[in-house]
Amino acid sequence: MRAFICGLKGLTLDADERAFLREASPWGVILFRRNVESREQVARLTDEARGALGRCAPVLVDQEGGRVQRLTAPNWRAYPSAARFEAAGATAAVAERLAWLGARLMAHDLREVGIDVDCLPVLDVPAEGSHAVISDRAYSADPARAAKLGRAAAEGLMAGGVAPVMKHIPGHGRARADSHLELPVVEASRAELEAVDFPPFAANADLPMAMSAHVVYTAIDPTAPGTQSKTVVNDVIRGLIGFDGLLMTDDLSMKALTGSFRERAERAIAAGCDIVLHCNGDLAEATPVAEGAPLLAGKSLARAEKALDCVRAVEPFDVAAGLAEFGAAMGVVA
Known part of the structure; x- marks a missing residue:
């Protein structure tokens, strides 16, 4: 078993x-x-995928709601974007309840079709003037609110037997470029990053998985994006933020990164990421990614095994009642 995740065609x-x-x-x-x-x-x-692998391997998806929803109408409900929860809740407690409920309903949808990992919550804190790639995918521009709403969503997923992946650690909210298309460079001071960008991740550092950001933080390491920076991974993600769960990269095929696909994988692993991610299903790219990914072993294997603990049990849940409550508040229908 190798330390990578791949897309299918x-x-x-x-x-x-x-x-x-x-x-x-x-x-x-x-x-x-x-x-x-x-x-x-x-x-x-x-x-089919699990049969080909010969084991009950994790199946991931980006099912956030709003603009990023892979399972869509008419076969699945359309869920709201993360930003809508803060606006919809009359109180902070109501907003958190709605974030939990939306994620719990999504977990039900995902488990029905064999998906057990959701790349949610998005804990980035959007800054004024930043690129719209994050925008309403984030819960709040207030780090404390983002942390609590993201936690509620993660708890909702785990209650439904789906493992959450918080993203994009240590923060994509200030980026003025889309890392799918180019390398974002964030020039905020370390003090600014520690005050705004890092706290939602630190407050959720006990979650099982996180996805790295392909972003250069000049105040921390001006030479490499976070995904491929030992300083960002070791000093910030593992150190200051305190995350010791499974750290996966964002998609290695994104244009923020350079070099061959094997080199991209090797640099991320050398920086301290546990697992590399390649999404587009192109085997000409996925093959060198696999070659650059080591066998999953040691701390990384232990983190991977622990990360899936929450997929083994589903807490009792009245789907019809949950949908009625959620629909009344958010406008989601069966």
Whole structure:
């Protein structure tokens, strides 16, 4: 089992993908809209992937609500973006209840089709003038509110047997560029970062998984994006923030990173990331990523095993009652 997660090409596995999964043995796979057609089809695909891997591997998805929702209408409910919870709650407690409830309902949807890891909550704190890539995907511009709303969402997922992945540690909210397209450079002082960007992650440092940011923080390490920076990973993420869970990279195919795909993977692992992520399903890229990813072992293996503890049990939940409550407040319908 290797320290990487890969995307899949389409609605079903072809022979090349089956062989790749069997031979490369990624820790898990991640689904996107290109992999989603219907409930029955997604359930078959998750079974196929696990069958090819020969184990009950984690299946990930980015199901945030709003602009980032891979399982969409008409087969799944449309969920609101993270920013709407703060606006909808008459009190902080009501907003947190709604964030929990939305995530709990999403967990129910995901578990039905064999998905057990959701890349949520987004704990980035959007700054004025930053790129719209985060914007309403974030819970609040107030770090304390973002921390509590994100925690509520994470707890909702875990109650439904789905492991959360907080992102994008240690913070993408100040970025003035989209890391999918270019490398963002954040020039805020360390004091500013420690006051605003890092606290939501520190408050949730006990969560099982986190996804790194492909962002350069000049006050911390001007030479490398966080994903590939030993200083960012060791001093900030593991040290100051105190996160000791499973650290995965954001997608290695994003244009923020340079070098060959093997080099991208090797640099991230050398910096201290536990697992590398490659999303687009292109085996010509995924193969060198796999070659650059080591066998999952030591602390990284222990973190990976612990990260999945919360997927093994689903707490009792009245879906109909939960949907009625959520729908009344947020406008989501069955």
